[in-house]
Amino acid sequence: MGNNPQTIKKGVFIKMRVTQSMLSSNMLLNLNRSYGKMSKLQDQINSGSKITRPSDDPVVAVNGMGYRRDLAKVEQYTRNMITASNWLDSSDESLNQVGEQMKRVRELVIQAANDTSTPEEREKIKMEIDQIRQQIQDVGNTNIGGSYLFSGTNTNQPLFTPAAGGGKEINPALNAPNEAVNIEIYDGIQIQVNTPGKDLFQSIDDMMGKISDLLGDPNKTGQEIGDMLGGVSSSSTSDDITTMHNKILEAQADVGARQNRIEMMENRLGIREVSVTKQLRDTESVDYSKAITEMVTNESIHQAALSVGAKIIQQTLVDFIR
Amino acid sequence: MRSTFMGLEASKRGLFTQQTALYTTGHNISNANSLGYSRQRVNMQATPGFPTAGLNQPFYPGHLGTGVETGSIQRIRDEFIDRQYRQETNKFGYWESRTKAISQMEDIINEPSEFGLDKAFEQFWKGLEDVGNKPADAAARKVAIGRAKHLALSFNTMDTQLKTIQGNLGKELGVSTTQINTILKEIAAVNKQIQEVEPNGYVPNDLYDVRDVLVDKLNEYIPVSIERVPSGGLASKVAEGSLKITFKGTDGVVRNLVDGKDFAQFTAMGTNGSKVTGDDITNLFSELQLTDIESLEDHEAGTVTSSQAAIGQQDFEASKGKLLSLINSYGYQSTGGIKGYYPETLEKLDQLANAFIQEFNTLHANGYTLEEKDANGNIINASTNGGTFFVGTGAGGIQLNDAIENNVNLLAASSGVTQEGDGKHAYELANMQHKLYASIGNATMQSFYQGIVGKIGVDGEEALRLAATHESQRLTVSNNRDSMSSVSLDEEMTNMITFQQAYNANARMITVVDETLDKIINGMGRVGL
Numbered sequence: 001m002g003n004n005p006q007t008i009k010k011g012v013f014i015k016m017r018v019t020q021s022m023l024s025s026n027m028l029l030n031l032n033r034s035y036g037k038m039s040k041l042q043d044q045i046n047s048g049s050k051i052t053r054p055s056d057d058p059v060v061a062v063n064g065m066g067y068r069r070d071l072a073k074v075e076q077y078t079r080n081m082i083t084a085s086n087w088l089d090s091s092d093e094s095l096n097q098v099g100e101q102m103k104r105v106r107e108l109v110i111q112a113a114n115d116t117s118t119p120e121e122r123e124k125i126k127m128e129i130d131q132i133r134q135q136i137q138d139v140g141n142t143n144i145g146g147s148y149l150f151s152g153t154n155t156n157q158p159l160f161t162p163a164a165g166g167g168k169e170i171n172p173a174l175n176a177p178n179e180a181v182n183i184e185i186y187d188g189i190q191i192q193v194n195t196p197g198k199d200l201f202q203s204i205d206d207m208m209g210k211i212s213d214l215l216g217d218p219n220k221t222g223q224e225i226g227d228m229l230g231g232v233s234s235s236s237t238s239d240d241i242t243t244m245h246n247k248i249l250e251a252q253a254d255v256g257a258r259q260n261r262i263e264m265m266e267n268r269l270g271i272r273e274v275s276v277t278k279q280l281r282d283t284e285s286v287d288y289s290k291a292i293t294e295m296v297t298n299e300s301i302h303q304a305a306l307s308v309g310a311k312i313i314q315q316t317l318v319d320f321i322r
Numbered sequence: 323m324r325s326t327f328m329g330l331e332a333s334k335r336g337l338f339t340q341q342t343a344l345y346t347t348g349h350n351i352s353n354a355n356s357l358g359y360s361r362q363r364v365n366m367q368a369t370p371g372f373p374t375a376g377l378n379q380p381f382y383p384g385h386l387g388t389g390v391e392t393g394s395i396q397r398i399r400d401e402f403i404d405r406q407y408r409q410e411t412n413k414f415g416y417w418e419s420r421t422k423a424i425s426q427m428e429d430i431i432n433e434p435s436e437f438g439l440d441k442a443f444e445q446f447w448k449g450l451e452d453v454g455n456k457p458a459d460a461a462a463r464k465v466a467i468g469r470a471k472h473l474a475l476s477f478n479t480m481d482t483q484l485k486t487i488q489g490n491l492g493k494e495l496g497v498s499t500t501q502i503n504t505i506l507k508e509i510a511a512v513n514k515q516i517q518e519v520e521p522n523g524y525v526p527n528d529l530y531d532v533r534d535v536l537v538d539k540l541n542e543y544i545p546v547s548i549e550r551v552p553s554g555g556l557a558s559k560v561a562e563g564s565l566k567i568t569f570k571g572t573d574g575v576v577r578n579l580v581d582g583k584d585f586a587q588f589t590a591m592g593t594n595g596s597k598v599t600g601d602d603i604t605n606l607f608s609e610l611q612l613t614d615i616e617s618l619e620d621h622e623a624g625t626v627t628s629s630q631a632a633i634g635q636q637d638f639e640a641s642k643g644k645l646l647s648l649i650n651s652y653g654y655q656s657t658g659g660i661k662g663y664y665p666e667t668l669e670k671l672d673q674l675a676n677a678f679i680q681e682f683n684t685l686h687a688n689g690y691t692l693e694e695k696d697a698n699g700n701i702i703n704a705s706t707n708g709g710t711f712f713v714g715t716g717a718g719g720i721q722l723n724d725a726i727e728n729n730v731n732l733l734a735a736s737s738g739v740t741q742e743g744d745g746k747h748a749y750e751l752a753n754m755q756h757k758l759y760a761s762i763g764n765a766t767m768q769s770f771y772q773g774i775v776g777k778i779g780v781d782g783e784e785a786l787r788l789a790a791t792h793e794s795q796r797l798t799v800s801n802n803r804d805s806m807s808s809v810s811l812d813e814e815m816t817n818m819i820t821f822q823q824a825y826n827a828n829a830r831m832i833t834v835v836d837e838t839l840d841k842i843i844n845g846m847g848r849v850g851l
Binding site for chain 1: 354355424425428429431433434440444447448451452454455456457458459736738740741742743744745746749752753756768769772775776778779780781782783785786793797800801804805806808809810811812813815816819
C-alpha cells in the first residue's frame with residue numbers, strides 16, 4: 001500500500017521527482033501565507049474592526065461609511081435637541097414667573113378696588129405694582145447663553161430698553177413682528193424654540209402702566225379699578241388681568257406642547273442610535289471569539305509547518321553516507 | 323588481429339567518462355542553489371565495436387565492445403513548462419503591480435477611518451448645524467469655518483498625494499522600459515556567444531540557463547513569443563540555437579525584439595512628445611516606440627534610425643505584463659480621452675470638489691451674514707447676502723475664501739436681514755448633505771465619494787485575488803519545472819556513488835589487464851628457468 005503512488009495523491013500515477021528547492025519554495029510560500037493570515041487576524045483583533053482597508057471587503061467598507069454617517073447625524077440631532085430643550089425650559093420658567101406675578105397683581109387690584117381704601121393705601125399698592133412691572137420687564141430680558149429669549153430672532157437685543165422719558169419701553173430696534181427661532185431636530189424637521197415676546201410683553205406692560213395710572217388717580221372709584229380684573233363679560237376689556245393671564249397660560253401651554261414633541265423625538269433618536277450602532281457593529285466589528293479561535297488555530301498550524309519544514313529541509317542523503 | 327593493449331584503452335575511456343560524469347555531478351551539486359540552473363546529465367554511449375565495417379576488416383567471430391564515451395552533456399529542461407511558467411509570470415506581473423498601485427491609493431484615501439475625507443465632510447456638516455443652533459455665537463461660527471478649512475485641506479492633501487504616487491508610477495514605467503532594454507541587450511549578447519560556440523559542436527548549457535532567466539524576467543514586463551533558430555555548422559543535436567524574440571500586438575503586427583545578436587530598444591513616449599519620466603504627470607503615456615533591431619556595434623554607434631511600428635496601450639493583450647499595469651495605473655491617452663486608474667480617480671475627486679464648491683457657494687449666496695458692530699455697539703456693516711465661500715477649482719485647488727476665514731460674521735447663517743438669532747440658513751447649508759446633485763450623477767456628496775471608495779475596494783479586492791491565484795499557479799508550474807530541472811542532492815549523491823564505483827571498477831580492470839600483460843611479458847618463454 002505504501003508504495004502505491006495512487007495512495008499519495010488521487011489521480012497521480014507517475015511519481016513526481018521532488019527536489020530540495022521545491023520543498024523549500026513550497027515551505028516558504030506556505031509560511032508566507034500563514035504569516036499573512038495571522039497578520040490580518042492580528043489587525044482585526046487589534047483594531048476591533050473586520051476591515052482596515054476597502055479591498056478587505058468593499059461592501060463592508062461602503063456600508064460602514066453609510067452607517068457611520070447615520071450615527072454622526074443622530075449625534076448631531078441629539079445635540080441640537082439639547083439646545084432646543086434649553087430654550088424651551090427657560091421660556092417655560094420665565095413665563096411661569098410672569099404668571100405668578102399676575103396672581104399677585106390680581107390680589108393687589110382686588111385689595112385696591114374698594115372705595116374704603118384710602119389714597120395712602122392705594123399709593124402703597126401702586127408702588128408694589130410698579131415693582132412688579134419692573135420685574136416683568138426683567139423677565140422679558142431673560143438671557144440664556146448670550147441670547148435674549150423673547151426678542152425673536154434679534155437675540156442680541158434686549159426686549160426692554162430704557163425709554164427716553166424714564167422707565168423702560170419695548171426695544172424699538174426689534175423687527176416687527178418677532179420672527180421664530182427654529183432649531184433642526186431631524187432631517188429637514190425644524191421646531192420653533194422661542195416665544196415671540198414683543199406683543200405679549202407689550203400688552204402686559206401697557207396693562208401694568210394702566211393699573212398704575214388708575215391707582216395714582218385719587219378720583220377713580222373702586223368700581224373703575226375693579227374693572228381691570230376682567231373675567232366678567234359685561235365689564236371685560238381686552239387689556240384686563242384675566243385676559244393677560246390667559247395669554248400667558250396659552251404661551252406656556254404652547255411651550256409645553258413643544259417640550260413634549262422634543263421628548264418624543266429624543267426617544268426616537270435614542271432608539272435610532274441603538275439600532276444604527278448595532279448595524280455598524282454587525283457590519284464592521286470583529287467577532288472576537290471567532291477571530292481569536294482562528295488565530296490560535298493558525299498559530300498551531302504555523303508551528304506545525306515550521307517544525308515539519310525544519311525537519312524535512314535539513315536532511316539529505318549526505319547525512320547518511322560516509 | 324586486435325591490439326594487445328586494447329583492454330587498457332577501453333578501460334581508460336571508462337575512467338575518463340566516469341570521471342566526466344563525476345565532475346558533472348560535482349558541478350550540479352555546486353549549482354544546487356544557482357538561480358535558473360538546470361541539472362546536467364552526461365549522455366554516455368558505447369564506442370563503435372571492433373572490428374569496424376570495411377573492405378579490409380578481419381574476420382572476427384562477434385563484435386567486440388571497445389568501451390564508452392561521452393556523447394554529450396545535456397541540461398534537463400522542458401521547453402513547454404518554461405512556456406507555461408512565462409504565461410503565468412505575465413499575468414502575475416500584471417496583477418501584482420496593479421495590487422501595489424491600488425493598495426497605495428487605499429493608503430491615501432484612508433477609509434474607513436476617523437481621519438478621511440468622509441469624516442471631514444461629516445465634521446463640516448455638524449459644524450454648520452451647531453451654527454444653526456447658535457447663529458450669533460462667534461465660537462460656533464469659528465468651529466464651522468475651521469472645519470470648512472479642514473475639508474478643503476483634506477481635498478488638497480488627497481489630490482497632492484495621489485499625484486505624487488501617479489508620478490512615481492510614471493517613473494517606474496520609465497525605469498521598467500530601461501530594464502526591458504537592458505534585458506533585450508543581454509539576451510542578444512548571450513545569443514551572440516551561443517552562436518559563436520555552437521557551430522563547433524559545443525553545447526553551452528550554462529549560457530542557455532542564463533538566457534532562460536533573462537527571458538523569464540522579460541516576461542514579467544511584457545508577453546513575448548520565442549522561436550529557436552539553429553546555429554548550423556557542426557552544431558550538436560542537443561544544441562538549442564539562438565533565440566528570436568518577438569512581440570505580437572493585438573493589431574496583428576509582429577515586432578522583432580531580439581533576433582540572434584541583434585536587438586531592438588523601447589522608449590516610452592508621453593503625450594507631449596517627450597519620454598515618460600513621471601516628473602510631469604500631464605505627460606501621460608501615449609506609445610512605446612521601438613527601434614529597428616540592430617547589432618551592439620550599430621547600437622553604440624547610434625546609426626540605426628528607422629523604427630518599427632509603435633505599441634499603443636490598445637496593442638497589449640489584456641492583463642498581461644507589469645508594463646501594461648503601469649501604463650493602466652499611470653494613465654494614457656486613448657481615442658476615448660484620458661484613461662487610467664489614477665487620472666480617472668483624480669478626475670472623480672475633481673468632479674466632487676467642483677460640484678461641492680459650486681453648489682455650496684450658490685446656496686451660501688442666498689443666506690444673510692451677521693451684521694457687524696464696532697466696540698460701541700454701532701452697526702458698521704448691515705447684514706448682506708453671503709459671498710463666495712470656497713474659491714478655486716478641483717480637489718487640488720479648493721480653498722476657503724480668505725475673507726470668510728478672517729471674519730466669521732460673513733458665514734451666511736440667517737435667512738433674513740439682521741436676524742442674528744435665525745440659523746435657518748445654516749441648517750439649509752447643512753442639509754446639503756442629504757441632497758442629490760445632477761453634476762455628480764444624482765448622488766449626495768458623500769455617497770458619490772463612497773462610490774469612489776467602493777470602486778477602489780472592489781478593484782483592489784479583484785487585483786489581490788488574481789495576484790494570489792496567479793502566484794499559486796506560477797508556483798505550481800515552477801514546481802513542475804523544478805521537478806524537471808532543479809538539482810536533487812539525494813539524486814546527485816546516489817549518482818556520485820554510482821560513478822565513483824564505476825570509476826573504481828575501471829581502475830580495477832586496468833589492474834587486471836596489467837596483470838595479464840605482466841604474465842605475457844615477464845612470465846612467458848621462461849619455461850624451466
